[in-house]
Amino acid sequence: MIALLAGDPAVAVALLTLRPNVWYQGPVALLDELYVAPGLRGRGLGSTLLTAAEAITRQRGGELLEINVDSDDIDARRFYERHGYTNTEPGQNQPLLYYYRELTDAPF
Numbered sequence: 001m002i003a004l005l006a007g008d009p010a011v012a013v014a015l016l017t018l019r020p021n022v023w024y025q026g027p028v029a030l031l032d033e034l035y036v037a038p039g040l041r042g043r044g045l046g047s048t049l050l051t052a053a054e055a056i057t058r059q060r061g062g063e064l065l066e067i068n069v070d071s072d073d074i075d076a077r078r079f080y081e082r083h084g085y086t087n088t089e090p091g092q093n094q095p096l097l098y099y100y101r102e103l104t105d106a107p108f
């Protein structure tokens with residue numbers, strides 16, 4: 001896990017995890033968190049941290065950065081889309097869906 005901070009004391013954070021993946025030569029990155037203090041949003045801090053996360057991923061040989069976003073978080077979706085992120089596979093027009101299951105109470 002990599003934590004990128006902006007400011008001292010920090011007013012913005014990006015958390016990035018890198019994992020091996022059979023489909024890519026290098027690691028695949030997941031942006032676990034991107035947060036800017038409410039009073040400081042809209043000044044480019046989020047963009048700067050996202051760009052830095054992309055640069056670190058590339059430096060480590062990564063070719064893919066993944067982000068999970070709530071479908072009704074329209075502002076965050078526009079932010080990521082403006083930065084080149086998409087939620088559709090090439091040639092498709094239906095959005096990808098994220099499935100998960102908490103395994104703590106699973107019977108098997």
Ligand SMILES: CC(C)(COP(=O)(O)OP(=O)(O)OC[C@H]1O[C@@H](n2cnc3c(N)ncnc32)[C@H](O)[C@@H]1OP(=O)(O)O)[C@@H](O)C(=O)NCCC(=O)NCCS
Binds near residue numbers: 044047048070075082
């Ligand atoms: C999304 C977020 C990280 C962007 O950081 P930022 O420093 O405001 O981003 P920038 O200044 O580089 O860019 C501003 C863009 O973010 C969008 N944005 C998203 N949520 C916003 C918010 N709560 N307040 C202000 N701008 C927001 C703005 O609409 C703007 O996009 P636009 O230019 O297309 O209108 C920040 O708003 C935030 O911390 N939001 C709450 C946490 C969150 O939603 N994180 C992402 C979850 S996956």
